[in-house]
Amino acid sequence: MTDLGVSTPANDGDAIAIDGGCASGSTLRDAAERAGKSEILARYAADYPKGPHDQPQSMCPAFGSLRVGLRMRRTATILSGSACCVYGLTFTSHFYGARRSVGYVPFNSESLVTGKLFEDIRDAVHEMADPALYDTIVVTNLCVPTASGVPLQLLPDQIDGVRIIGIDVPGFGIPTHAEAKDVLAGAMLAYARKEVEAGPVAAPKTRADRPTITLLGEMFPVDPIGIGQMLEPLGLAVGPNVPTREWRELYSALDCAAVAAIHPFYTASVREFEAAGRTVLPSAPVGRDGTAAWLDAVGAACGITQAQVDAAKNKFLPAIGAALANAPIKGRITVSGYEGSELLVARLLIESGATVPYVGTACPRTKWSDPDREWLEARGCTVQYRASLENDLAAVDAFQPDLAIGTTPVVQHAKAKAIPALYFTNLISARPLMGVAGAGSLATVVNAALGNQHRFDRMRDFFEGVGSGDTAGIWEDTPRLRPEFKAKMAGKRIAAAKAEEAIGA
Ligand code: SF4
Numbered sequence: 001m002t003d004l005g006v007s008t009p010a011n012d013g014d015a016i017a018i019d020g021g022c023a024s025g026s027t028l029r030d031a032a033e034r035a036g037k038s039e040i041l042a043r044y045a046a047d048y049p050k051g052p053h054d055q056p057q058s059m060c061p062a063f064g065s066l067r068v069g070l071r072m073r074r075t076a077t078i079l080s081g082s083a084c085c086v087y088g089l090t091f092t093s094h095f096y097g098a099r100r101s102v103g104y105v106p107f108n109s110e111s112l113v114t115g116k117l118f119e120d121i122r123d124a125v126h127e128m129a130d131p132a133l134y135d136t137i138v139v140t141n142l143c144v145p146t147a148s149g150v151p152l153q154l155l156p157d158q159i160d161g162v163r164i165i166g167i168d169v170p171g172f173g174i175p176t177h178a179e180a181k182d183v184l185a186g187a188m189l190a191y192a193r194k195e196v197e198a199g200p201v202a203a204p205k206t207r208a209d210r211p212t213i214t215l216l217g218e219m220f221p222v223d224p225i226g227i228g229q230m231l232e233p234l235g236l237a238v239g240p241n242v243p244t245r246e247w248r249e250l251y252s253a254l255d256c257a258a259v260a261a262i263h264p265f266y267t268a269s270v271r272e273f274e275a276a277g278r279t280v281l282p283s284a285p286v287g288r289d290g291t292a293a294w295l296d297a298v299g300a301a302c303g304i305t306q307a308q309v310d311a312a313k314n315k316f317l318p319a320i321g322a323a324l325a326n327a328p329i330k331g332r333i334t335v336s337g338y339e340g341s342e343l344l345v346a347r348l349l350i351e352s353g354a355t356v357p358y359v360g361t362a363c364p365r366t367k368w369s370d371p372d373r374e375w376l377e378a379r380g381c382t383v384q385y386r387a388s389l390e391n392d393l394a395a396v397d398a399f400q401p402d403l404a405i406g407t408t409p410v411v412q413h414a415k416a417k418a419i420p421a422l423y424f425t426n427l428i429s430a431r432p433l434m435g436v437a438g439a440g441s442l443a444t445v446v447n448a449a450l451g452n453q454h455r456f457d458r459m460r461d462f463f464e465g466v467g468s469g470d471t472a473g474i475w476e477d478t479p480r481l482r483p484e485f486k487a488k489m490a491g492k493r494i495a496a497a498k499a500e501e502a503i504g505a
Pocket residue numbers: 001002003004020021022056060061062081085088142143144170171172
């Protein structure tokens with residue numbers, strides 16, 4: 001998250017001080033409600049329920065929707081927000097390999113108050129809408145324009161055949177970047193569904209000769225292939241992966257036999273699939289138990305005979321069992337992350353032989369992960385939805401695992417305690433999890449990390465006695481803590497912030 005330092009009047013003429021966007025969610029939310037965004041905020045509150053963790057503790061949520069748009073072919077992206085937020089978001093998107101420019105419509109207090117910002121956005125969209133280059137332009141309101149009520153819904157639906165999609169993705173309305181992916185995927189599905197209802201749409205590049213299962217959630221590229229192999233004996237094929245990589249895949253995604261909610265937080269997307277009359281299936285084909293239950297669920301949803309389902313199970317379950325047995329994992333592991341696949345990873349670890357006492361996910365509880373939660377709880381695992389960083393750190397302290405899988409600060413915390421740790425997003429998410437390919441895939445990286453304990457012990461012994469926090473380091477005299485100085489400085493900072501607020505008002 002970047003730290004905003006702007007004082008911006010709302011467009012209803014009320015002057016509001018916004019002294020740090022990420023950190024002043026309630027101020028911004030109140031302003032957004034007054035500025036006409038109460039309906040969308042109510043929908044977000046229902047789709048992405050909060051608590052106990054309501055405030056982004058990782059990256060800016062808008063990164064999720066930005067990434068979805070940037071990965072889609074012939075799609076242009078325009079951000080409307082404070083320059084520091086846009087800088088942070090574009091930096092992160094390029095860090096993660098985006099090869100496209102991100103459009104930006106800057107503003108100042110005057111253009112925000114007078115409505116000129118909306119006109120500037122509309123002009124930018126008209127200028128950019130070249131059907132030779134783009135199928136779609138996605139415009140995203142970040143925190144301050146959302147709080148100021150910039151009405152993206154008034155943009156034209158399309159310009160010369162280029163679809164225009166405006167979304168509000170404020171940090172004070174969308175708790176995680178995972179759910180922001182759903183905001184854009186859901187908006188695109190809604191648009192595509194209306195197009196389908198209105199008449200013929202573009203045919204897919206390749207059409208499966210069997211009914212398909214749409215996969216919901218970003219996953220490792222091998223996973224859809226493995227899932228396709230398991231669907232084949234059922235007379236089914238794997239359909240598109242939502243979020244899709246091009247617009248016409250949205251039509252194929254809607255035109256499926258059923259939808260697999262592999263990642264369980266795509267509430268807005270599920271709403272569109274259900275409106276199109278599709279059945280949505282929970283959980284995913286991970287490990288032996290998960291794959292067996294998932295194939296049963298697919299069979300029941302698609303009217304496949306039990307004999308066919310059993311034939312598929314007889315073909316794949318022994319292979320999954322053998323792969324798990326050939327790559328055992330021994331040790332106590334805590335898992336935490338914000339991708340939405342944390343429960344699936346924990347299932348796989350347990351089926352590989354590990355003990356997993358705790359899984360924390362920044363995502364909310366939905367019925368699409370209920371089978372995974374029930375399976376984990378039956379094996380003594382505590383599942384914490386909307387886990388805060390404090391929850392995850394407390395789990396590492398309480399369970400003293402042999403390995404902690406988690407977000408960057410969790411990994412740092414574990415390593416400081418000489419506990420081997422793996423970063424969930426880069427090292428665990430970037431592997432197959434499903435079916436036979438997923439069965440043994442975690443063992444290599446997990447066992448290598450578990451085998452590193454002796455290195456952590458050596459490092460701990462080496463650094464033993466150098467202190468921690470304010471007194472860390474090698475000193476001639478042990479530093480004296482001066483809490484009274486800290487309190488004095490904190491008082492000065494608060495007074496300065498209040499003075500700035502008063503000027504803004
Ligand atoms: S858009 Fe909102 S949540 Fe994102 S960096 Fe800016 S203030 Fe923070």
